[in-house]
Amino acid sequence: MKTKNLIFFGLISSFFLIFLVFIWKILATLQGLNIQNFNLQIVFIFGLLISFANLRIGNKIKIFYKSIIFSLIFVICDGYIIQKLPLWYNVGIFLVLYFFINKINKYSFEDLKQEHSTQVIFFDFLTLFGILFFSFVILFPFYMMLITSFKTQIALLVNPLDFSINFTQDLRDLFNSYFVIFKSYKFGKYIITSSIVSIGTVFITLFFAIPAAYAIARLNFIGKTFLSTSILIIYMFPAIVLVIPLYTIFSQLGLRNSIWGLLIVYTATTLPVAIYMLQGYFKSIPKELEEAAIMDKLSWFGIISKIIVPLSIPAISSVALYVFMIAWNEFLFSLMFLDNPNSFTLSRAIQYLSGDAETPRQYLMAGSVIVTLPVLFIFVYFEKYLVSGLTAGSVKG
Amino acid sequence: MNGTSDNILLNTTFTLKNFKKVLFDDEFVELLLTTFYYTFFGTVGSIIFGILTAQMVNQKFYGRTFMRSVLLFPYVAPVVALAYTWELLLDPNSGTLNSLLINYQVIETPINLLGQKYIEINILGFDFKLRLALTTVIMFEIWRYFPLAFLFILARLQAIPKELYEAADVDGASPFQKFFKITLPQITAVISILFMIRFIWNFNKFEDVFLLTGGASGTRTLPINVYQQGFAISDIGMGSAVSIVIVVLLLLFMFFYFKLLGKRVDEN
Numbered sequence: 001m002k003t004k005n006l007i008f009f010g011l012i013s014s015f016f017l018i019f020l021v022f023i024w025k026i027l028a029t030l031q032g033l034n035i036q037n038f039n040l041q042i043v044f045i046f047g048l049l050i051s052f053a054n055l056r057i058g059n060k061i062k063i064f065y066k067s068i069i070f071s072l073i074f075v076i077c078d079g080y081i082i083q084k085l086p087l088w089y090n091v092g093i094f095l096v097l098y099f100f101i102n103k104i105n106k107y108s109f110e111d112l113k114q115e116h117s118t119q120v121i122f123f124d125f126l127t128l129f130g131i132l133f134f135s136f137v138i139l140f141p142f143y144m145m146l147i148t149s150f151k152t153q154i155a156l157l158v159n160p161l162d163f164s165i166n167f168t169q170d171l172r173d174l175f176n177s178y179f180v181i182f183k184s185y186k187f188g189k190y191i192i193t194s195s196i197v198s199i200g201t202v203f204i205t206l207f208f209a210i211p212a213a214y215a216i217a218r219l220n221f222i223g224k225t226f227l228s229t230s231i232l233i234i235y236m237f238p239a240i241v242l243v244i245p246l247y248t249i250f251s252q253l254g255l256r257n258s259i260w261g262l263l264i265v266y267t268a269t270t271l272p273v274a275i276y277m278l279q280g281y282f283k284s285i286p287k288e289l290e291e292a293a294i295m296d297k298l299s300w301f302g303i304i305s306k307i308i309v310p311l312s313i314p315a316i317s318s319v320a321l322y323v324f325m326i327a328w329n330e331f332l333f334s335l336m337f338l339d340n341p342n343s344f345t346l347s348r349a350i351q352y353l354s355g356d357a358e359t360p361r362q363y364l365m366a367g368s369v370i371v372t373l374p375v376l377f378i379f380v381y382f383e384k385y386l387v388s389g390l391t392a393g394s395v396k397g
Numbered sequence: 398m399n400g401t402s403d404n405i406l407l408n409t410t411f412t413l414k415n416f417k418k419v420l421f422d423d424e425f426v427e428l429l430l431t432t433f434y435y436t437f438f439g440t441v442g443s444i445i446f447g448i449l450t451a452q453m454v455n456q457k458f459y460g461r462t463f464m465r466s467v468l469l470f471p472y473v474a475p476v477v478a479l480a481y482t483w484e485l486l487l488d489p490n491s492g493t494l495n496s497l498l499i500n501y502q503v504i505e506t507p508i509n510l511l512g513q514k515y516i517e518i519n520i521l522g523f524d525f526k527l528r529l530a531l532t533t534v535i536m537f538e539i540w541r542y543f544p545l546a547f548l549f550i551l552a553r554l555q556a557i558p559k560e561l562y563e564a565a566d567v568d569g570a571s572p573f574q575k576f577f578k579i580t581l582p583q584i585t586a587v588i589s590i591l592f593m594i595r596f597i598w599n600f601n602k603f604e605d606v607f608l609l610t611g612g613a614s615g616t617r618t619l620p621i622n623v624y625q626q627g628f629a630i631s632d633i634g635m636g637s638a639v640s641i642v643i644v645v646l647l648l649l650f651m652f653f654y655f656k657l658l659g660k661r662v663d664e665n
Contacts, residue, residue: 122572127458138468145478238597238644239603241601243627244640247627331608347476372474383462
């Protein structure tokens with residue numbers, strides 16, 4: 001039983017080490033290093049040796065010295081003798097090894113003897129593996145987007161694996177793609193259009209959603225249940241089905257290629273989410289406050305503007321941020337309704353840019369960075385409000 | 398010269414010709430199958446990844462809140478930017494993925510992941526024909542939408558009472574048993590809701606496929622067909638007919654889903 005656990009521990013920790021080294025080697029290759037193979041067998045053998053030696057030594061040597069000694073041995077064998085790689089690569093691999101040894105140090109012979117120890121070890125390493133795997137898989141495209149926007153067409157074609165940025169060059173050259181898309185492709189105008197449409201949608205949506213949500217949360221009227229269920233149905237209703245009727249109607253009314261048309265559609269699509277999220281919050285406000293206000297002969301408008309709105313600023317701002325993000329990211333309607341470059345939104349402009357096969361890819365990526373940054377910034381900055389809202393109302397998409 | 402004509406939206410001549418053309422088209426079965434593959438595997442994949450990541454973030458580790466926001470990035474970023482980044486990543490000529498694979502000698506010639514309809518795969522002596530472009534599009538779909546499943550499942554996981562796990566520890570349950578006997582039964586309700594929401598939304602997903610492949614190389618789904626009929630060929634009538642087919646299929650799905658769900662609730 002004990003040997004089985006021991007072997008399992010050795011295998012799984014060496015696989016974890018392989019994965020760590022694998023990711024570091026990919027990142028190093030993308031900095032222009034010429035690494036043709038991973039030497040995974042060697043890493044595997046080292047992983048086995050290190051994990052067994054670590055178990056054997058236990059706490060006889062301090063963890064700090066132990067990690068440094070093991071890491072140095074690995075770096076000298078792998079980095080200098082076998083592959084002859086530059087210093088920065090070896091510093092990285094040293095840190096990777098240091099991290100690895102600190103992770104495996106918490107297991108001792110006693111732990112391995114315990115019941116279910118293989119499963120505990122398996123889950124521990126699966127969590128570690130998952131954190132690294134998902135961070136890599138998610139962040140890599142964003143990293144690529146950013147780096148590509150700083151490269152030149154020639155550099156991208158000569159060596160597509162070279163992701164290093166030359167910081168010694170002139171700032172003007174570094175940000176060249178951004179200058180070009182603002183100058184020749186009029187991205188400044190698109191940013192303004194996108195901002196007007198998104199912020200406009202936020203205000204119009206809130207203007208209708210606050211009274212509507214209040215009515216659903218508090219008032220009794222005929223057809224109330226019908227109204228609140230139909231809000232959910234509209235929320236689930238597919239946008240692609242609405243596109244054709246809206247297109248024909250907008251063409252006849254002359255609303256295509258206009259900001260007004262977009263404002264109408266975006267308000268209609270975001271209103272259900274906004275009402276749904278707000279009415280849940282309004283219901284949680286104690287009724288007594290409003291009863292006191294009714295005694296003071298305040299009108300409904302007064303109650304909403306003097307009591308409800310000031311009390312629900314956090315909920316209203318999170319709804320506002322959501323509506324902004326939905327309107328800013330929206331693509332389907334802007335593709336269908338806008339075909340005149342003068343009224344493009346950012347998303348539509350980037351799609352238009354890519355339609356021309358001649359457009360260099362770094363311009364496309366610079367545009368993508370511009371459209372992504374505000375949304376990610378809002379999201380990271382207001383994350384606390386937004387996450388609770390996401391599960392409560394959830395964004396359509 | 399002056400002339401007047403009826404407004405086409407206001408006259409009362411109707412025809413069923415468009416529906417006949419949609420339903421009895423040779424490619425209709427193929428279209429339905431593609432849509433179904435796309436929807437089903439995209440939904441199941443995003444839920445599986447959602448369970449894995451929620452289970453992961455539910456543990457304590459350094460940088461957990463940061464990890465939670467990173468996991469939501471694909472869901473909140475604009476689809477246009479993400480789709481074009483993926484297109485560059487997977488590009489056969491100088492895309493990063495193909496260059497990496499060639500550099501490490503995994504493959505010899507680049508694979509056109511978004512432009513090749515089928516790829517022959519040999520597993521244990523059996524030859525499979527995998528829908529390559531469709532699989533790639535499904536991968537993008539899973540990558541972009543698993544955060545929603547992650548958030549819902551994480552919220553549910555954090556609401557499971559700790560006493561259940563403590564009692565299981567006393568009884569000497571293994572981590573696997575704890576997961577399958579405690580965690581999984583607690584999250585089935587939220588998973589079934591997620592399955593429905595994601596199934597409906599994936600069924601209508603247009604932007605992702607349109608931006609990645611434009612519906613070429615075997616990735617033409619029903620929503621793409623609406624666009625192609627209505628705007629590329631400019632046959633508004635045909636496009637509307639396809640839209641109606643989508644609505645009917647969705648209503649059918651919801652009907653069976655609620656019937657099945659109602660039955661399950663009765664049994665318990």
